[in-house]
Amino acid sequence: MKIGELSHKTDVSARMLRYYEEQGLITVERRENGFREYDDYLVDRVRKIRELLDSGIPTRIIADILPCLNREQLLVTDADPQLRAVLIEQRDKMEQRIAILTHNRDALSRYIDAMDEATTADRPGAPNGR
Amino acid sequence: MKIGELSHKTDVSARMLRYYEEQGLITVERRENGFREYDDYLVDRVRKIRELLDSGIPTRIIADILPCLNREQLLVTDADPQLRAVLIEQRDKMEQRIAILTHNRDALSRYIDAMDEATTADRPGAPNGR
C-alpha cells in the first residue's frame, strides 16, 4: 500500500511514517516510480511503534528492541551478549517506569475517590461543582 | 537551603531547578539578596518530579496532578469537576502506559530467556550473565 493508506490505517501522519523510516524503525520498499510501498505487516508494526513512543520510549531504543518484541516466532539464533545487556537494561527501565506509574496512578485514584466522597458527604443531593 | 544544596541532594542541575520553578512545578522563596531559598520538603517534591518526568509525563501535566499526589493529608475541600476530569484522564493514560509497558517488558523477558536457553542448550558448559 502507499503511504496515504498506511497513514489512514494507523492514524499516523505521512510525515511521521517517513520519519520512522529515516530512524530505521521500519524498512520500506519502493515502486518503480519512487513511491513508497508498505507491506501489510507494517500496520501492526507502526501501531506498536506509536504505543512505545507514547509510552515515552525514544526511537533509538525502539529500534533496538523492536525486533525482539514479536511474541510469535522468536527463534533466537544469535545470542549476542551485547544485545542481551541492552535488552536487560531496557527491561529494567520499563520495570521502574511501571512501578512509578502504578504508584502515581493509585495516588490519583485515591484523590479522585476522596473528591467524590467529599461531594456526596457534604451535599446530600446533586453532585455539583462550586 | 540554597539552590546548590538542593541540586546536590536531588541530583538535579540548578538549571533544571530554575526551570521547574518557571514551569510552576515548585514555588520558591527568595532571600533578601535575591538568592532562592528552598524549603526542605522540596527535596521530596523535586525527586517526585524527576520520577514523573523520567516516566514520560510532561511538565504541564505534572503541574496539574502534583498537588493531588500526596499520600498523607489528602483533605479534599475543593471538588472542582474540571480538575476531576483532568485527573481521571491522566489516570487512564497512566493505566494505558502501564499496560503497554508491562506487555513489552514481558516480551523482552521472554526474548532474553530464549537467548539464554539457546546458549546453554547449544553450549553445555559456561553459564552466562545473571
Place this chain on the structure above:
DNA sequence: TCAGACCTTCACACCCGTGTCAGGGTCAAG
C-alpha cells in the same frame, strides 16, 4: 489534454527538556 489527488524531497519552524556560557552580584575567609 487537463484537473485533482497523491506522491517525492527539502527545509523551515515549533515545543520541550537540557546544557552551557557570559556578565554580573553576594558573601565569607584570608
Place this chain on the structure above:
DNA sequence: CTTGACCCTGACACGGGTGTGAAGGTCTGA
C-alpha cells in the same frame, strides 16, 4: 581588599518528535 565559591538573569544551542509549506513528479478519470 581581594579571592573564590556560590548565586543571579539572559541567551544561545541542541536533539527529539512533529507540523507545514514549497516545488515538483505520477497517475487516473473526465
